[in-house]
Amino acid sequence: MTTMHFADYYDSPLGTLTLASDGNSLIGLWIERQKNYADTLGDDFTVKDIPVFALTKKWLDLYFEGKCPDFIPEISLKGTDFQEKVWKELLRIPYGQTTTYGEIAKSLTVKQGLKHMSAQAVGGAVGHNHVSIIIPCHRVLGNGGKLTGYSGGLAIKKKLLQLEGINSFPEDR
Template sequence: MLYIHHYQSPLGGITMSSNGKALTGLWFDCQKQNSCSLKEEDLVDTTDHVLKETEKWLDTYFSGIAPNFMPPIFFDGTKFQETVWNLLLSIPYGEIITYGEIADKIAKVRGLDRMSAQAVGSAVSHNRIALIIPCHRVIGKNGNLTGYAAGIDKKIELLKLEGVDTIGMY
């Protein structure tokens, strides 16, 4: 059983899901992915303790303050995807990193000469917990904004909210 809850942010509606123990998904309602994989008969529209904590996190975030707490998160991906998502969690509020820099960090930990930035991009694109796992803080190697499931316009607004100078990124 999954619990879902709808949240109205300054950037539009957000849907979040929980298995009762941890957050399993968080996405803008306009996103192409995530909601289509949920089966209506498996959902309960309510707010459990995980979703209440997530809502508090979102309230803090959208007030322009870096949240100093984290709701419990359930990762559901390959080992490589989970490695990338954990690295995303380490990107500080208001800072950005490139796909290549993430690839370099993973390569170093694994004792490799290099790692594919495209593989990192694929893992980032499969992130089911937007905002909290901050894939919006990842940019292209030339400092350009690249894809974001909710749209580049939302990525720009999220980075601006965090104080990132986005001029020249798009």
């Protein structure tokens, strides 16, 4: 039995966003032309406004007004065990704050009782985040706060960070 997938669209200041759902949870949110665009949606889906999309659009409305939404729509994360752990770490990054790939690697190393974890491995998992913006992969920077690595492009990453009040990056100085 295959799961029915639904899609809808949202006109944002960044361009059209595509939303995907399994009928209950959000399974994808992509910016047009980003890497891995619609990778959890598949080819057989129905465009329909369902409750999780209405809630997601409300979240996006608040976010693009420069406000920190106080809720998150139901999200279903589907990836490897490692990817899902990284994505959950991303959800812990507060609005208007950033972290680095290395800091996430250190945090997961401690939580898992490991001796070392590669920041590059974390970067690979961050880059496969299916729910852009809501799972805030844009808040992850390189060493020294360098603006790097965003599947939607660095210009969009910078716009998202600026929307959250982060306006200074090492290459801008």
